[in-house]
Amino acid sequence: MVSYNILEYLVIIKSIHSMFNEIFRNMWRKKLRSMLTIFGISIGILAFTVMGSLALRFNKMIQGGKKYVTGQITLAPKGTNFGMGGAGGTLPVDTLNKISKVDGVEAVAAGIEMPMEEPNLDQATVSMGPAPTIEGMDLSSKFKNRNWETLAMKEGRMIEASDPVNSVTIGYTISTDKGLKTGDAMKIRGQDFKVLGIVDKTMTGPDTYIFMPLSVARDLYIESNPFLKSLKEQAANAQEISDSALAKLPAETRAQIEQARTFKVEDISTGAAVSWKDGYDSDQVAQRIKDQFKDEVIVMSPKALGEMIDKASAVFNSVILGSAILALIVGGFSIINTMVMSITERTKEIGIKKAIGASSRSIAREYTIEAGIIGLIGGLIGIGLGSLMIVIINNAVANKSGAIFELSPVFLAIVLAFSFGLGMTAGLLPAWRASKLRVVEALRQL
Amino acid sequence: MTNPIISAQHLKKEYRMSKDNIVHALNDVSVNIYPGDFSAIIGPSGCGKSTLMHILGLLDKPDAGNLTIEDKDVMKLSESEAVKFRANRIGFIFQGFNLLPSLTALENVILAGKYGGLSSSQRRIKAKQLLEMIGLGDRINHKPNELSGGQQQRVSIARALINNPTIILADEPTGELDSNTSMEIIDLLKKLNRDNQQTFVLVTHNLEVADQCRTIIKLKDGHNDN
Numbered sequence: 001m002v003s004y005n006i007l008e009y010l011v012i013i014k015s016i017h018s019m020f021n022e023i024f025r026n027m028w029r030k031k032l033r034s035m036l037t038i039f040g041i042s043i044g045i046l047a048f049t050v051m052g053s054l055a056l057r058f059n060k061m062i063q064g065g066k067k068y069v070t071g072q073i074t075l076a077p078k079g080t081n082f083g084m085g086g087a088g089g090t091l092p093v094d095t096l097n098k099i100s101k102v103d104g105v106e107a108v109a110a111g112i113e114m115p116m117e118e119p120n121l122d123q124a125t126v127s128m129g130p131a132p133t134i135e136g137m138d139l140s141s142k143f144k145n146r147n148w149e150t151l152a153m154k155e156g157r158m159i160e161a162s163d164p165v166n167s168v169t170i171g172y173t174i175s176t177d178k179g180l181k182t183g184d185a186m187k188i189r190g191q192d193f194k195v196l197g198i199v200d201k202t203m204t205g206p207d208t209y210i211f212m213p214l215s216v217a218r219d220l221y222i223e224s225n226p227f228l229k230s231l232k233e234q235a236a237n238a239q240e241i242s243d244s245a246l247a248k249l250p251a252e253t254r255a256q257i258e259q260a261r262t263f264k265v266e267d268i269s270t271g272a273a274v275s276w277k278d279g280y281d282s283d284q285v286a287q288r289i290k291d292q293f294k295d296e297v298i299v300m301s302p303k304a305l306g307e308m309i310d311k312a313s314a315v316f317n318s319v320i321l322g323s324a325i326l327a328l329i330v331g332g333f334s335i336i337n338t339m340v341m342s343i344t345e346r347t348k349e350i351g352i353k354k355a356i357g358a359s360s361r362s363i364a365r366e367y368t369i370e371a372g373i374i375g376l377i378g379g380l381i382g383i384g385l386g387s388l389m390i391v392i393i394n395n396a397v398a399n400k401s402g403a404i405f406e407l408s409p410v411f412l413a414i415v416l417a418f419s420f421g422l423g424m425t426a427g428l429l430p431a432w433r434a435s436k437l438r439v440v441e442a443l444r445q446l
Numbered sequence: 447m448t449n450p451i452i453s454a455q456h457l458k459k460e461y462r463m464s465k466d467n468i469v470h471a472l473n474d475v476s477v478n479i480y481p482g483d484f485s486a487i488i489g490p491s492g493c494g495k496s497t498l499m500h501i502l503g504l505l506d507k508p509d510a511g512n513l514t515i516e517d518k519d520v521m522k523l524s525e526s527e528a529v530k531f532r533a534n535r536i537g538f539i540f541q542g543f544n545l546l547p548s549l550t551a552l553e554n555v556i557l558a559g560k561y562g563g564l565s566s567s568q569r570r571i572k573a574k575q576l577l578e579m580i581g582l583g584d585r586i587n588h589k590p591n592e593l594s595g596g597q598q599q600r601v602s603i604a605r606a607l608i609n610n611p612t613i614i615l616a617d618e619p620t621g622e623l624d625s626n627t628s629m630e631i632i633d634l635l636k637k638l639n640r641d642n643q644q645t646f647v648l649v650t651h652n653l654e655v656a657d658q659c660r661t662i663i664k665l666k667d668g669h670n671d672n
Contacts, residue, residue, distance in 0.1 A: 008565075008566075008567055012566050014566070014570070018553055018556070021553075022548055022549060022553070025548040025549075026548055029548065348544075349546055349547075352540075352544045352545075352546060353546070353557070353561070354505075354529075355503075355505055355532075355538050355540075355544070356533070356538060356557070356558040356561060356605060356606075357529065357530075357532055357533025357534075357558060357561030357562050357609070358529075358533075358561045359526060359529045359530075359561070360525070360526070360529070361526075362561065439500075439505045439506070440500050440505050440506045443505075443540075443544070
């Protein structure tokens with residue numbers, strides 16, 4: 001049985017120390033070359049760190065979105081881009097009421113989603129994150145997202161049906177960007193609102209949301225859209241005409257007025273969410289809605305949306321992977337080059353080591369570790385510079401739209417291990433060559 | 447009569463320099479070296495001295511012939527077995543000292559101990575003892591380029607001794623030293639031979655050095671020169 005006392009440990013530490021000492025001295029002998037190699041790896045690792053942190057942030061955002069959309073069946077108006085209610089498409093309330101009676105449907109909640117501010121192209125600002133968005137919620141609906149029943153609050157509370165109509169709850173990024181606290185007043189599209197609460201950081205959609213009652217959001221939406229605004233005004237005017245006056249009008253005019261009267265603000269929703277009853281399969285329920293209402297609404301099942309999101313994030317991740325591979329190739333070859341040159345210069349040393357008893361394996365190990373350490377140092381510098389860059393950029397944009405990079409210690413540790421592994425892998429071939437040198441020939445070298 | 451510690455019979459070694467130029471470095475050379483001997487292999491340059499020493503030290507393999515060391519047929523050893531055998535039984539001293547320039551005197555000696563399988567504390571203690579014994583106790587943390595030729599050769603002697611080898615092979619150990627220093631080195635080697643009963647084989651073309659040896663093996667043009 002082997003037992004070590006403290007002294008023995010000290011000696012072991014000393015011998016490890018002397019091995020690293022030799023490696024550093026060897027690197028120091030060719031300062032410029034070592035520095036250039038390390039610099040090459042640093043650049044690769046820097047790119048990897050920055051791109052990776054961007055991907056982490058993005059993926060978190062995407063995964064948050066995925067969690068949300070897979071917790072409900074999502075409905076969008078026909079003829080629109082999914083989700084953003086573009087092109088003025090709306091979901092008629094009658095259709096939504098009918099959908100709520102489909103077998104398996106528990107509740108349907110209409111919603112309005114629109115940008116908080118009109119884009120001002122004359123004073124375009126560069127926004128790095130998602131834009132602030134108004135979320136009009138049907139507070140009286142029984143609808144609950146299965147994956148995200150409630151949002152954790154940083155302070156205050158979520159708006160409820162009994163609150164005054166000018167109440168809002170805002171996302172974390174909105175509160176930090178605008179310096180808002182619970183109880184503060186804020187102006188949205190010219191109207192005054194009062195902040196009832198701030199949602200805790202989610203790293204995804206809700207961070208840039210302003211939650212308000214559906215009816216209020218609907219008014220803002222109609223107000224922002226000249227076509228809808230005029231429809232609403234015509235309807236109001238048409239309502240003012242008494243039935244007796246209407247009867248006297250020519251048939252064509254009467255038909256137009258009667259048509260205008262049919263306009264209901266409830267028909268204006270940019271999207272809707274459907275929850276399913278316990279024991280039902282969400283995809284089957286979605287299919288059932290699709291079968292009956294495919295001409296009226298776009299139905300997105302949780303599964304279909306989840307897959308769509310996965311595809312989008314796969315594309316993004318492959319870009320990241322590409323940058324990592326590039327770092328690997330550039331850094332790897334520069335290490336191979338450096339090590340081959342070092343070994344050529346040190347042929348005689350390798351001969352000496354072998355003559356005094358070094359095995360091929362120990363020679364290979366020495367050079368592999370040396371290459372690994374070059375990778376490690378390059379990695380440390382790259383990670384350091386990358387992190388610095390991320391912190392600076394994150395701070396610079398924090399007041400506009402929140403962090404765009406996610407600086408994760410676990411990820412940084414992985415990158416560091418990767419750079420060490422990269423160095424070792426790149427060192428394998430030169431180290432193998434070194435270990436195969438024939439002693440007598442190596443000793444003859446000057 | 448005791449068996450030779452090294453017995454080399456009919457060794458042949460040729461180097462093919464180009465298609466038509468084959469150098470017969472060794473052409474039927476036989477050598478017997480006995481335990482505790484202090485012997486010299488001498489001959490003009492190009493006679494095959496160094497090649498013979500490399501073969502005796504298992505750094506190279508002959509094309510033909512037999513070689514036994516301590517009654518072991520070392521020709522049959524695999525490469526890794528040969529490495530182990532060499533690390534533990536044979537110490538080398540080279541003409542150009544062949545110290546690693548990036549390591550201190552102490553580290554150079556320790557390294558050989560590491561390859562020989564000594565534990566980290568053993569090799570550190572022993573390396574210090576050896577350097578003190580050969581008179582370099584105050585120079586252990588100096589790099590080779592901070593030491594004189596004689597001092598460097600002493601470091602390489604300490605390095606050859608650390609694994610307690612039974613055989614020490616020295617290739618022109620005084621080749622790069624002035625005559626005074628040369629004699630100091632030879633005296634040191636003789637003292638070690640006397641004190642530790644280790645077998646020394648010196649390759650040299652210096653007849654003054656050869657005169658100090660008990661046995662002399664002469665080579666000429668790749669043959670034994672009797």
